[in-house]
Each structure stands twice: as structure tokens, then as C-alpha cells.
Amino acid sequence: MTDKDGGAKATRAAKEAKEPRESRAASRRRCRANASECTAVAEYTGLWGWAAVPGARAQDGRCSCGRADCPAPGAHPLDFAPEVPAGATLDEVTDAWAQFPGAAVMLPVGRAFDVIEVAETAGRHALVRLERMGLPLGPVAATPDGRTHFFVAPGAAAELPQLLYRMGWDDAALDLGALGPGTHITAPPSDRGGLGPVRWLRFPDPDSVTGPPHARLVLGTLAYVAHRSPA
Secondary structure, three states: OOHHHHHHHHHHHHHHHHHHHHHHHHHHHHHHOOHHHHHHHHHHHHOOOOOEEEEOOEEOOEEOOOOOOOOOOOOOEOOOOOOEOOOOOHHHHHHHHOOOOOOEEEEEOOOOOEEEEEEHHHHHHHHHHHHHHOOOOOOEEEOOOOEEEEEEOOOHHHHHHHHHHHOOOOOOOOOEEEEOOOOEEEOOOOEOOOOOEOEEEEOOOHHHHHOOOOHHHHHHHHHHHHHHOOO
């Protein structure tokens, strides 16, 4: 082998060794604009054991997914974006999220938690009541379209009609519902539908995340306050 051939192989080897580092650096640069999302996703996956999915954003009334007839602009996962699994590290999140600059953070419902949702005013009042009663609570979020999301144990969506029946609220006109498997919610600090960011009213913590309350523990108060709140 000539010196020239040896030099060419060394150059190729150096280039191949350098490319992964450059790719990682490029991913980090692309994620800087989404620094808050990357940090939040890493917390959700690494600390709380939730999966996350890059979601669409609303831009001037249009959805970043590219569909002119999108039924939920800026409020759904990107169909072509892979899920970031529970347990992913900050480096893994950064690499994954950098492929979709500007993506919103969305959480799949029905695995670690279900969601009971009510109007924001009713939800805020109910949260104060529940905290005063000392009942166990999961995370609670407020959306810019005026809803409050109470994180509860999985299975709530399927059980909701029966639970409301047992509590005597089945025939009441309640602005109250549940989200379960197959649905996603936009998570803080992401924008939803171009209306503004989702905000935590009660932040996740180790106890509320690993053991969100059963729906029956909070549903009575939520139904009562929702019934008394103006439509």
C-alpha cells in the first residue's frame, strides 16, 4: 500500500468518525429554538415516565401538517413523527425533537393516565375545593381554549358513564368529559391551536405521576362544581 493510499484511508476514517459528532451538534443547534420543548419532553420522559409525540402548530390559521382541510389545526400529533418513548434521555429527546423544528409537545392519553376535562372556570374552582379537602390529586393543566385537564388513573374514560350514574349525575347537563386511549393532549409549554400556551395549574410531582387518583375520588366535586357553574 502506498503512502498516498494510506493517507486517503486515514482521511475517510477521520471523516466518518467526525460525522456523528457533527450530526449531534447540528441536532442540538436545530433544537435550540425549541429549548423549552426539549427540556419539557426530557422531563416528561425521563422523570415522569410519559411518552411524547411531536405535534402540529397552527400558523396564521393553517396547520403545520400541511393539510388544507385539517380538522384540528395545531392540535394533533404529526402523523409522520415517531413517538419519543418513556425513559428517553435529554440527548435522545434533543436528537428526536430536532428533526421537527417548532413541533408542539403532545402526550398520549390512556397509558399512564386518563384525563377528565371541564370548563376552566369550573376546573379552577374545583381544584381549590379538592385541595382544601386534602384529596389526592394528579397534575392539572389549563388550555388556552378554556378547558381544565385533571390527570387521573387510566380507565376513567371507559368508566365515566357508570361512575356518573352511581353518583346521581348521569341525567344532569354537565360540561364534563373524559379522554382515554387513542387521544392526545397538548402539554405545557406548547401552544395549542394558535391560541396560546397550555399551562400547569398543578405541576407533576413524583407522587401524583406514579399514582394519579382514581376518577371516583375527584369526579363528585368536578360534577358538582360543573353543574353549578354557568354554561
